[in-house]
Amino acid sequence: MAPTKKTSTGSTTGAAKRTRPQNAEGGFRASATMTKNLQAVLVDLIELALQGKQAHWNIVGTNFRDLHLQLDEVIDATREFADTVAERMRALHAVPDGRSATIAKATTLPVFPQGEVLTTDAIDLITERIEAVVGTIRDVHDAVDDEDPTTADILHGVIEGLEQFAWMVSAENRTPRSR
Numbered sequence: 001m002a003p004t005k006k007t008s009t010g011s012t013t014g015a016a017k018r019t020r021p022q023n024a025e026g027g028f029r030a031s032a033t034m035t036k037n038l039q040a041v042l043v044d045l046i047e048l049a050l051q052g053k054q055a056h057w058n059i060v061g062t063n064f065r066d067l068h069l070q071l072d073e074v075i076d077a078t079r080e081f082a083d084t085v086a087e088r089m090r091a092l093h094a095v096p097d098g099r100s101a102t103i104a105k106a107t108t109l110p111v112f113p114q115g116e117v118l119t120t121d122a123i124d125l126i127t128e129r130i131e132a133v134v135g136t137i138r139d140v141h142d143a144v145d146d147e148d149p150t151t152a153d154i155l156h157g158v159i160e161g162l163e164q165f166a167w168m169v170s171a172e173n174r175t176p177r178s179r
Helices: 032-058 064-091 100-106 119-147 149-173
Strands: none
Touching (some): 032 064, 032 100, 032 119, 032 149, 064 119, 064 149, 119 149
16 A cells, blocks of 8 residues: 655655544525515515615704614614524525515515605604514514424514514604503
8 A cells, every 4th residue: 555645735655644523514405385485584684774775875954863873772782683683694504695676576664765754754764664674584584493492482582673663663653552
């Protein structure tokens, strides 16, 4: 048997040359349906972050500064939620698609108005969009939960966070109910 020697690149020569080990990724794999459902959630989360930024840049009016800062909180959390969903997809061997063309084509959110927007209008517009993303998540939740309760738990956290933002943002335009 010929002796083996290491080359300067660290590979081996001779009869005992080793084959490179295969990638050992195994485990649970998302079905096509689960992938489609998580992609729908991802698309709407990305679009919500984009529309939140559009509002953030273009709001004017009463309580501008407070809403401007609050929108940053919504945007930061939404981006984190999107990242969590996308990384969960990768952990389940699904491939997320966050390209701008995909988002524009697939989002269920209505288009955000162009130009300056009054703070009071922006509050309603953003609340509506937050609630629409929650609706997307609730629409796919049961199918996701049937396939993978761990992923459903992630969706629970996203719903909880978004519903809290919807309450906090919408409170800016609310008046107390009569008793």
